[in-house]
Amino acid sequence: MSSVPSTSTSQGVTGTPAAGASRDEQRTHLIVFVAMTVVLVLAPAVVYPVFMMKVMCFALFACAFNLLIGFGGLLSFGHAMFLGSASYASAHAAKVWGLTPELAILFGTACAGVLGWLAGLLAIRRQGIYFAMITLALAQMVFFFSLQAPFTGGEDGIQAVPRGKLFGVVDLSQPLAMYGVVLVIFLAGFAFIYRVIHSPFGQVLKAIRENEQRAISLGYDTDRFKLVAFVLSSTLAGLAGATKAIVFQLASLTDVHWTMSGEVVLMTLLGGMGTVFGPVVGAAVIITMQNYLAQLGAWVTIVQGIIFVICVLAFRRGIVGELGAWLKKSL
Numbered sequence: 001m002s003s004v005p006s007t008s009t010s011q012g013v014t015g016t017p018a019a020g021a022s023r024d025e026q027r028t029h030l031i032v033f034v035a036m037t038v039v040l041v042l043a044p045a046v047v048y049p050v051f052m053m054k055v056m057c058f059a060l061f062a063c064a065f066n067l068l069i070g071f072g073g074l075l076s077f078g079h080a081m082f083l084g085s086a087s088y089a090s091a092h093a094a095k096v097w098g099l100t101p102e103l104a105i106l107f108g109t110a111c112a113g114v115l116g117w118l119a120g121l122l123a124i125r126r127q128g129i130y131f132a133m134i135t136l137a138l139a140q141m142v143f144f145f146s147l148q149a150p151f152t153g154g155e156d157g158i159q160a161v162p163r164g165k166l167f168g169v170v171d172l173s174q175p176l177a178m179y180g181v182v183l184v185i186f187l188a189g190f191a192f193i194y195r196v197i198h199s200p201f202g203q204v205l206k207a208i209r210e211n212e213q214r215a216i217s218l219g220y221d222t223d224r225f226k227l228v229a230f231v232l233s234s235t236l237a238g239l240a241g242a243t244k245a246i247v248f249q250l251a252s253l254t255d256v257h258w259t260m261s262g263e264v265v266l267m268t269l270l271g272g273m274g275t276v277f278g279p280v281v282g283a284a285v286i287i288t289m290q291n292y293l294a295q296l297g298a299w300v301t302i303v304q305g306i307i308f309v310i311c312v313l314a315f316r317r318g319i320v321g322e323l324g325a326w327l328k329k330s331l
Contacts, residue, residue: 036277040056040187049179051291053182054287057182057247058244060186061237061241062283063189065264065267065268066274066275066279067229069268071274072205072229072230073209074229075128076135077261080256081138081139081261082241083237083244084241084253084260085241086109087255088152088158089107089111090108090251091245091246092158094163100167100168102166102167105239105243106242108242110238112241115238116231120226120231120234121227122134123135124223124230125223139258140258143258157250159250161249163246163247182243185239193236196232208220208225241255266282266308267283269311270286271318271319271320272319272321273317275320275324277320281319289303
């Protein structure tokens with residue numbers, strides 16, 4: 001389907017018209033993407049590489065979630081099941097089966113994609129809070145499976161996962177080598193999401209988000225579009241989880257717990273739901289808070305809650321959304 005529903009409501013929260021991003025927007029996005037890439041390339045010189053790798057993994061996770069909620073209008077309360085299941089699958093494949101890191105990451109990503117397809121078949125025919133509750137219920141099932149399954153290590157998780165050698169050549173035990181791999185994965189995932197958003201498929205998703213009945217009346221099989229979006233989002237979330245397991249050499253229940261699903265919602269809303277770069281900013285802010293406010297212990301969650309309330313009340317469009325609106329008014 002190469003055409004896009006001719007509805008006036010198909011303009012998204014980012015101001016992107018139905019025909020796709022304007023040349024000015026494309027130029028702006030390209031400049032910001034290049035700047036982000038330069039910052040990430042130079043970051044290990046001033047910031048601990050493992051911290052930046054964690055930021056990139058969660059940024060990809062948040063971008064995958066934003067593809068579903070920001071452009072598809074589907075709120076999932078169980079997206080941690082894809083991050084966590086891919087993490088366990090990748091860790092098990094690398095440690096027990098002895099797969100190389102690239103094959104372990106691909107295996108974990110594929111597992112998340114299959115799980116997303118199965119979960120989508122069950123959840124996608126419901127809307128609103130019913131869809132959210134179904135995804136939450138499925139995520140809880142995955143959590144208890146991860147807790148009880150013999151190969152997951154229970155509460156201990158899968159530890160001491162070997163990083164191995166990429167393609168049998170690049171030794172990923174070297175921090176900068178591992179950083180380079182994570183950087184490439186993040187940028188490739190981000191570019192793929194950007195392409196999906198600005199493709200005819202992405203424009204149909206926006207039309208479904210704004211007015212699903214209108215899209216149906218125009219002849220689109222909305223359930224099929226939403227299922228594809230759900231599978232894409234779950235697969236990319238799995239890519240983030242599989243990569244994270246190799247980076248930290250660990251797969252644990254934290255990755256599949258319901259609080260992780262809440263964190264990705266917070267990252268997306270804080271950065272700017274429905275914006276291109278918002279989830280990246282939101283993930284960076286949340287991970288930075290968790291890292292540098294760790295001495296506060298459980299109070300970190302309270303600080304996050306306060307920031308979230310302030311953001312919802314004062315910055316309804318998130319950091320990037322409000323910044324974009326301010327720049328448009330200024331220009």
